[in-house]
Amino acid sequence: MRIETAGLRSALALAGAALGLGWGATAAMAGTGYPDPWQMGMQGTATNIGHQVSSFHDWLLWLITAISLFVLALIIAIVVKFREDKNPVPSRTTHNTLLEVAWTVVPVLILVAIAIPSFRVLREQLVIPPHDMIVKATGYAWYWGYEYPGEQAGFKFDSNMITDENLKPGQPRLMAVDNEMVVPVNKVIRLQITAADVLHNFAVPAIGMRLDAVPGRLNETWFRADREGVFYGHCSELCGNGHPYMPITVRVVSEQAYAAWLAEAKQKYARIDGTAPSKLANAQ
DSSP: OHHHHHHHHHHHHHHHHHHHHHHHHHHHHHOBSSOOTTOOSOOBOOBHHHHHHHHHHHHHHHHHHHHHHHHHHHHHHHHHHSSTTTOSSOOOOOOOHHHHHHHHHHHHHHHHHHHHHHHHHHHHHHSOOSOSEEEEEEEETTEEEEEEOSTTOOEEEEEOBOOGGGOOTTOOTTTOBSSOEEEETTOOEEEEEEESSSOEEEEEGGGTEEEEEOBTOOEEEEEOBSSOEEEEEEEOSOOSTTGGGOEEEEEEEOHHHHHHHHHHHHHHTSOTTSSOOOOOOOOO
């Protein structure tokens, strides 16, 4: 009776897990730019790099699943075939040349199958193509600062999380900010990332971006959003007690909307004394 009850509980648990996986997969397909409740997969992506990262993730998931099922099958075979009542006299075999070669060569092939697409994605992220504009993100304890260098912009501003009491309808809690990073759609953005105090990490899942912000070091990557929208991210480095309050918001807009925002931003982020925004060195 106990065995039957345990079996029933195991079956119910497996059924519940299957339903949970199905629900998570459905939820994961819905969100682009933000996390969904009960999400188990990756967010929808808005860049070519993001698509590659998502595909690489799916490939690894299938590979790991196959390896796990193979190991499980081996364990079951050993338990069934070599249990005491089936094998009263243990084998004294100590070496098997074919088996030893196999368990050396197969893992090497698996690592090669992982390394090739991994290096391809890394190269895509780090080799920056000719860019249309530059944005510099600086991590502070604990908020982000953005600079738009060059003759066409030449201003900077800080971006802080909106507190609960100031949230407006539709703004996600712990993710919305007062000043968003705004970029035009279908333009190559060269993103420079650094930090002013401690280690931070600039991560926006829907853009396929995750790069350390290191004090005294300028890391670079790039992206080109293929759709308009608002994409949320967060500092992904344990940088101190304010770490949970360093959200990132990237708003991708049309070229016309970006030109309008740029004209407004030059006035909004001008110096307090009323002069023009301070010009920043054009990074090359």
